[in-house]
Amino acid sequence: MEALLGRFRTLTVLLIVIVAQLLYLAYQVKTNRDERLIRVWAVTAVTPMAGIVEAIRQNTIGFMRDYFILLDVRDQNRRLLAENKELRMDNIYFRNQLLTAEHARALVLFQAQSPSKTIAARVIGNSTVATAKAVFIDRGSTSGIEKGMAVVTPEGVIGKVVSVYPLVSQVLLVTDPTFKVGVESQKGHIHGLLDCGRGKCVVEQIQNEEKVDPGERFFTSGEDRIFPRGFPVGTVVSVQPGQGMKDVKLELSGTPGAAEEVLVVLQGVHQSIPVAPVVDETTAKMLPPPPPEADGKTAPAAKPQTEADKVLQKYDTLGKEEGHVYGAIGSTVPNFNAKPAAESKPPAQAAESEPAPATKPPVPTLTAPAPQPSVNTGPALPLGAPRRKPPPPAEPKTPAAEQPPPQ
Amino acid sequence: MTETTVRIVTGETKENWFSRFKVVALAAITLVAIIGKFYLPRLIPNTEWLELPLLLTVYFGLMRRSQIASLFFGAFVGLAEDSLSPANIPIGMYGITKTLVGYFAASVSLRLNVERRGIRPLLCFFFYFFHAFFYWIMRRALLAQMVPFDLQESFVHGVLNALVSIPLFVILDKIKLPVAASPQIRSTKWR
Numbered sequence: 001m002e003a004l005l006g007r008f009r010t011l012t013v014l015l016i017v018i019v020a021q022l023l024y025l026a027y028q029v030k031t032n033r034d035e036r037l038i039r040v041w042a043v044t045a046v047t048p049m050a051g052i053v054e055a056i057r058q059n060t061i062g063f064m065r066d067y068f069i070l071l072d073v074r075d076q077n078r079r080l081l082a083e084n085k086e087l088r089m090d091n092i093y094f095r096n097q098l099l100t101a102e103h104a105r106a107l108v109l110f111q112a113q114s115p116s117k118t119i120a121a122r123v124i125g126n127s128t129v130a131t132a133k134a135v136f137i138d139r140g141s142t143s144g145i146e147k148g149m150a151v152v153t154p155e156g157v158i159g160k161v162v163s164v165y166p167l168v169s170q171v172l173l174v175t176d177p178t179f180k181v182g183v184e185s186q187k188g189h190i191h192g193l194l195d196c197g198r199g200k201c202v203v204e205q206i207q208n209e210e211k212v213d214p215g216e217r218f219f220t221s222g223e224d225r226i227f228p229r230g231f232p233v234g235t236v237v238s239v240q241p242g243q244g245m246k247d248v249k250l251e252l253s254g255t256p257g258a259a260e261e262v263l264v265v266l267q268g269v270h271q272s273i274p275v276a277p278v279v280d281e282t283t284a285k286m287l288p289p290p291p292p293e294a295d296g297k298t299a300p301a302a303k304p305q306t307e308a309d310k311v312l313q314k315y316d317t318l319g320k321e322e323g324h325v326y327g328a329i330g331s332t333v334p335n336f337n338a339k340p341a342a343e344s345k346p347p348a349q350a351a352e353s354e355p356a357p358a359t360k361p362p363v364p365t366l367t368a369p370a371p372q373p374s375v376n377t378g379p380a381l382p383l384g385a386p387r388r389k390p391p392p393p394a395e396p397k398t399p400a401a402e403q404p405p406p407q
Numbered sequence: 408m409t410e411t412t413v414r415i416v417t418g419e420t421k422e423n424w425f426s427r428f429k430v431v432a433l434a435a436i437t438l439v440a441i442i443g444k445f446y447l448p449r450l451i452p453n454t455e456w457l458e459l460p461l462l463l464t465v466y467f468g469l470m471r472r473s474q475i476a477s478l479f480f481g482a483f484v485g486l487a488e489d490s491l492s493p494a495n496i497p498i499g500m501y502g503i504t505k506t507l508v509g510y511f512a513a514s515v516s517l518r519l520n521v522e523r524r525g526i527r528p529l530l531c532f533f534f535y536f537f538h539a540f541f542y543w544i545m546r547r548a549l550l551a552q553m554v555p556f557d558l559q560e561s562f563v564h565g566v567l568n569a570l571v572s573i574p575l576f577v578i579l580d581k582i583k584l585p586v587a588a589s590p591q592i593r594s595t596k597w598r
Contacts (some may be wrong), residue, residue, distance in 0.1 A: 009475075010474040010475055010478075010510075012476065013474075013475050014474070014506070014507075014510050016507060017478055017479070017482055017506050018503055018507070021482065021486075021503045021506070022499070022503065024498070024499050025497050025498070025499035025500070025503075025549060026549075028497035028592070029497055030497070034433050038490045039490050039491075039494070039498075041490070042487060042490030043490075044437075046442055046445055046491060048439065049442055050437075050442060050445055050446045053442075053446055054446070054449070056573065057450065063568060081439055123449065124449070125445045125446050125449060126444075126445060126447075126448040126449060126455065127491065127492060127493055127494060128441065128444050128445055128460075128488040128489075128491040128501075129488075129492045129493065129501075130455045130456060130458070130564075131542075131554055132492060132493045132495075132544075133497060134492075134493040136445075146507060159491075162493055162495065163492045163493070164505055170493065172493055176493070177553070178495055178552055178554070179492040189466045197554065197555060198555050199555075199557070231576065254413065258452065270533075274474065310486040315419075317518070368484070389570065392472045
């Protein structure tokens with residue numbers, strides 16, 4: 001055994017080292033325990049150097065500009081930029097409130113809600129894992145930062161705090177493959193999950209039946225219990241139907257990887273999603289209204305086809321002339337023996353007085369000529385079936401023409 | 408070349424190399440590499456692909472030619488990196504990966520003439536790819552984290568790291584050059 005171990009000494013050592021690390025790894029996963037002591041040591045050892053390097057870079061490289069070229073302009077600019085960011089954050093909040101002010105509860109919301117309390121921080125370093133998107137910021141537990149707090153910029157969401165040390169904190173960016181954010185669309189208030197794991201950001205869990213348009217904005221929904229509701233997330237770039245779920249690609253409004261100054265939300269306040277701007281429908285290309293239906297109800301001037309129709313029309317005319325309402329209580333009985341006024345007129349006059357097609361439709365600009373009411377009396381033929389020539393237009397019927405020929 | 412000559416030459420090279428390349432200096436360079444990975448992307452954007460700790464592990468393995476020392480060095484560098492990784496990745500992932508890289512680099516150095524300039528970038532490319540793939544496998548298998556593995560991106564990053572390794576190894580060679588085996592011995596050794 002000893003000889004065997006001696007012969008395979010290097011392999012034995014390799015196995016021992018690997019197995020020891022695997023056991024340690026399994027212990028961490030099993031107990032779900034973060035080895036804080038080791039991380040604190042490492043971070044405490046490395047971050048001061050990174051801070052020193054950053055300070056040297058800022059102070060030495062910027063020395064010439066600060067004191068010889070621009071004097072205090074850069075300092076002033078930095079201060080104004082910070083102030084501008086804060087004002088923009090306030091602006092987003094107040095704009096949201098004003099946009100919802102038309103609703104009944106807007107005033108109550110406005111009074112009840114207060115803006116999220118934030119603290120500014122500077123990004124000082126990245127994570128050592130290339131595939132894991134995380135950064136370190138120069139604020140820690142001494143500044144009141146706690147694990148799980150949201151990190152944002154006025155442009156959009158950045159990430160969440162995953163580790164807190166006394167002077168620094170580690171922020172997992174929204175672009176990390178293991179990080180998902182609950183989002184909500186602006187127009188339809190459709191909820192989904194933001195996932196930026198595959199290089200491009202997509203919104204998952206949106207069914208094909210839901211309506212999401214390109215250009216629509218997404219905001220945090222607050223369901224992830226990390227980001228308060230109402231922070232901007234991004235804009236839809238493309239929407240494709242998928243297998244059950246839509247494939248919604250999103251462009252982040254913030255720049256998580258390139259952010260240098262961020263805001264940590266100490267006390268989050270949910271805001272309402274701003275109302276989408278109303279689309280001016282007058283500018284949209286619209287078809288003219290469809291022509292009225294050519295049935296019996298809308299074409300009272302249709303010519304009677306049967307004897308019953310003729311009698312019905314005669315009685316109807318008589319009733320109108322004598323002011324009788326059929327079915328009404330107390331209405332005088334009309335004289336059914338009297339001739340209607342139209343029949344008593346000479347044929348030419350009667351033809352003139354014959355009502356023109358009352359359903360003369362407005363001429364549409366984009367449609368085919370409107371069908372004449374009560375003209376198409378033939379059966380509907382299938383497409384491609386041989387059609388007979390339409391009969392020549394019938395002569396206008398007059399009462400004289402309707403008289404049967406003399407025997 | 409006899410086995411005795413090889414042993415003498417190799418032993419002398421290792422002795423000289425390690426006697427000057429002190430442990431303190433090695434630790435300092437390692438720390439610089441880790442801080443470089445930690446801070447460099449802030450200083451120069453889009454340099455997340457640069458794996459200075461990995462290149463240092465490969466270099467150590469190739470030049471030290473001791474499998475045990477190299478695997479311990481790889482484990483040390485990996486665990487140091489792990490301690491700066493996000494909290495959702497437990498400590499030990501990089502440790503295991505770099506342990507294997509150190510071991511294999513030392514194993515390769517026993518069989519190939521790794522002092523040729525051309526072969527070292529190739530080995531760096533190979534070890535970068537192995538490192539990235541093995542790390543991805545471990546995240547999926549051990550942590551059940553379904554992170555994507557971009558083959559094309561890994562290939563490009565491997566090439567870039569291989570290119571960076573050329574001047575980096577030259578600098579590291581210069582550091583240990585005064586103590587390296589003399590050109591005569593080296594040429595005898597590999598002729």
